[in-house]
Amino acid sequence: MAEETKYFKTAFSVDSVVFGFGDGDLKVLLIERGEEPFSGKWALPGDLVYPNEDIDSSVARVLQELTGLENVYQEQVKAFGAVNRHPIGRVITIAYYSLIKISSNKLKTSSFAKEAKWHSINKVEELAFDHSEILKASFSLLKKSIRTRPIGFELLPPKFTLTQLQHLYEAVLESELDKRNFRKKILSMGLLQDIGEMQAGVAHRPAKLYKFDKEKYETLMSEGFVFELSDSKKLMGTTKS
Amino acid sequence: MAEETKYFKTAFSVDSVVFGFGDGDLKVLLIERGEEPFSGKWALPGDLVYPNEDIDSSVARVLQELTGLENVYQEQVKAFGAVNRHPIGRVITIAYYSLIKISSNKLKTSSFAKEAKWHSINKVEELAFDHSEILKASFSLLKKSIRTRPIGFELLPPKFTLTQLQHLYEAVLESELDKRNFRKKILSMGLLQDIGEMQAGVAHRPAKLYKFDKEKYETLMSEGFVFELSDSKKLMGTTKS
DNA sequence: TCAAAAGTGTTCTTATTACACCCATGG
DNA sequence: CCATGGGTGTAATAAGAACACTTTTGA
Numbered sequence: 001m002a003e004e005t006k007y008f009k010t011a012f013s014v015d016s017v018v019f020g021f022g023d024g025d026l027k028v029l030l031i032e033r034g035e036e037p038f039s040g041k042w043a044l045p046g047d048l049v050y051p052n053e054d055i056d057s058s059v060a061r062v063l064q065e066l067t068g069l070e071n072v073y074q075e076q077v078k079a080f081g082a083v084n085r086h087p088i089g090r091v092i093t094i095a096y097y098s099l100i101k102i103s104s105n106k107l108k109t110s111s112f113a114k115e116a117k118w119h120s121i122n123k124v125e126e127l128a129f130d131h132s133e134i135l136k137a138s139f140s141l142l143k144k145s146i147r148t149r150p151i152g153f154e155l156l157p158p159k160f161t162l163t164q165l166q167h168l169y170e171a172v173l174e175s176e177l178d179k180r181n182f183r184k185k186i187l188s189m190g191l192l193q194d195i196g197e198m199q200a201g202v203a204h205r206p207a208k209l210y211k212f213d214k215e216k217y218e219t220l221m222s223e224g225f226v227f228e229l230s231d232s233k234k235l236m237g238t239t240k241s
Numbered sequence: 242m243a244e245e246t247k248y249f250k251t252a253f254s255v256d257s258v259v260f261g262f263g264d265g266d267l268k269v270l271l272i273e274r275g276e277e278p279f280s281g282k283w284a285l286p287g288d289l290v291y292p293n294e295d296i297d298s299s300v301a302r303v304l305q306e307l308t309g310l311e312n313v314y315q316e317q318v319k320a321f322g323a324v325n326r327h328p329i330g331r332v333i334t335i336a337y338y339s340l341i342k343i344s345s346n347k348l349k350t351s352s353f354a355k356e357a358k359w360h361s362i363n364k365v366e367e368l369a370f371d372h373s374e375i376l377k378a379s380f381s382l383l384k385k386s387i388r389t390r391p392i393g394f395e396l397l398p399p400k401f402t403l404t405q406l407q408h409l410y411e412a413v414l415e416s417e418l419d420k421r422n423f424r425k426k427i428l429s430m431g432l433l434q435d436i437g438e439m440q441a442g443v444a445h446r447p448a449k450l451y452k453f454d455k456e457k458y459e460t461l462m463s464e465g466f467v468f469e470l471s472d473s474k475k476l477m478g479t480t481k482s
Numbered sequence: 483t484c485a486a487a488a489g490t491g492t493t494c495t496t497a498t499t500a501c502a503c504c505c506a507t508g509g
Numbered sequence: 510c511c512a513t514g515g516g517t518g519t520a521a522t523a524a525g526a527a528c529a530c531t532t533t534t535g536a
Contacts, residue, residue, distance in 0.1 A: 010251065010252065010253060010290075010292070011251065012251060012253065012322070012333055049251075049322070049333075051251065051331055052324055053324065054322065054323055054324055055320065055322035055323075055333070076319055076320065078317055079296065079317065079320040079335045081253075081290070081295060081296035081335070082295055082296075083293055083294065083295055090292055092253055092296070092333075092335075094320045094322070094333075161488085162488085162489090163487075163488075178526075178527075178528085179488090179489085180489090180490070180491080180527095180528085181525075181526070181527085183489085183490085184490095184491095185525090199488095201535085202486090202487080202534070202535080203485080203486065203487090203534065203535040203536060204485080204486040204487040204488070204533070204534055204535075205486085205487060205488045205489080205532060205533035205534050206487095206488080206533075206534065207487080207488055207489085208488085208489090226472060228472070230524090230525070230526095231467060231469070402515085403515085403516090404514075404515075419499075419500075419501085420515090420516085421500095421501085421516090421517070421518080422498075422499070422500085424516085424517085425517095425518095426497095426498090440515095442507095442508085443507070443508075443513085443514080444507065444508040444509065444512075444513060444514085445505095445506070445507055445508075445512080445513040445514040445515070446505060446506035446507055446513085446514065446515045446516075447506075447507065447514095447515080448514080448515055448516085449515085449516090471497090471498070471499095
């Protein structure tokens with residue numbers, strides 16, 4: 001092991017791109033750095049990985065500290081390891097994205113953050129470190145994944161309307177969808193359960209509430225079912241100008 | 242930095258799943274380990290990442306040492322970081338896959354390998370470390386990627402026949418494809434250039450040779466073209482029993 | 483009674499699938 | 510002249526895209 005020892009001079013971190021959905025917008029949770037380097041700049045929440053901690057657990061821990069949430073949906077995006085990406089030394093970071101339901105939780109200002117705040121995805125300024133690049137890669141992956149796996153529901157409350165779901169897809173895919181085609185397609189998969197309840201207190205015809213039927217999805221999966229919405233290049237509706 | 246110092250006790254490596262195509266089979270390049278741990282077992286080629294080396298360069302270096310090739314197609318798969326994945330310490334590895342043209346090169350037995358050998362993908366025994374898991378993840382990613390990006394050509398000689406291409410897809414997707422539908426689809430993309438040459442010395446009607454038109458692909462890409470072959474769940478042909 | 487979003491079907495177009503025979507070459 | 514893989518087209522089916530009006534509620 002003598003030979004290898006000289007390479008044990010590096011650190012690993014995880015950085016988490018936490019997505020949420022609110023006010024018709026896709027949002028990302030950023031922290032304001034309280035110390036150098038990049039003090040005062042916005043950054044992705046993240047931390048060094050503890051020596052006896054699996055990477056996935058590390059991400060879950062950071063998220064728990066920040067939001068109080070557990071069992072959050074998370075997916076590994078990519079490792080970023082450019083030699084000079086971190087000013088204090090060689091730090092390779094493994095990026096994840098997480099999907100959470102914004103409404104259901106309050107943010108804690110944690111040890112490593114002066115402030116944590118939701119930012120609309122298309123109003124994010126230049127971030128600390130290479131975090132802008134990480135955010136971009138994560139958003140691309142989310143766009144791809146949301147069409148091929150039923151993960152959008154992680155961003156919505158347990159009971160939701162079809163219009164909410166459509167708006168979520170529109171925000172993530174950055175394109176408009178045709179209402180009738182969207183409903184036809186999503187309902188035809190048989191993954192949404194009409195729970196027999198209605199929206200209340202809205203100044204228009206109230207919408208039916210649905211929930212995502214996870215068991216049904218798992219059954220269908222094992223039978224070879226493939227969740228797929230059409231490619232955002234050949235849209236269900238009309239492209240946003 | 243005092244606080245962080247205690248975490249600088251880890252190493253990171255890259256591991257490369259090198260795919261090749263020959264005898265109608267998808268193959269992976271493995272090395273036989275010459276030292277402990279796992280001496281005598283087959284493993285993925287890989288190495289610790291040098292302190293002043295980008296991850297991508299590290300993969301390229303390992304590949305160059307092993308095969309003599311440069312500018313090889315490579316794509317990051319995923320980081321693997323389970324606490325106990327490596328017996329000598331905490332080593333997080335970043336897995337890549339590479340695509341090379343088998344015929345065009347001879348293998349070198351490099352410093353870290355007793356022997357390097359091509360193995361058919363479906364005849365690979367249990368590998369050292371968590372390399373079986375890494376191979377599995379890489380193969381899945383390749384399956385996905387080959388349908389959505391024109392990377393199959395990296396595995397073929399510069400001039401190839403449509404049947405060779407089809408066999409490559411069949412090997413990667415592990416399913417049979419319909420000859421006429423495959424040709425129609427692939428030719429309709431306009432990415433293959435009939436170079437006006439023919440196969441020679443074969444005991445049957447000689448096939449036309451094509452080459453992949455990279456410039457054309459880049460032009461089309463910039464116009465919003467999306468390379469896509471149908472999902473292997475809803476095949477172009479008939480599923481292998 | 484008005485504004486605002488919910489809900490609903492049909493036609494057209496395009497892509498995918500299934501399928502069988504003749505051709506050119508070397509041995 | 511035989512074996513081997515090369516090369517080709519059409520019809521049936523399924524999926525995607527385009528598109529407009531009526532309904533229910535609260536203010």
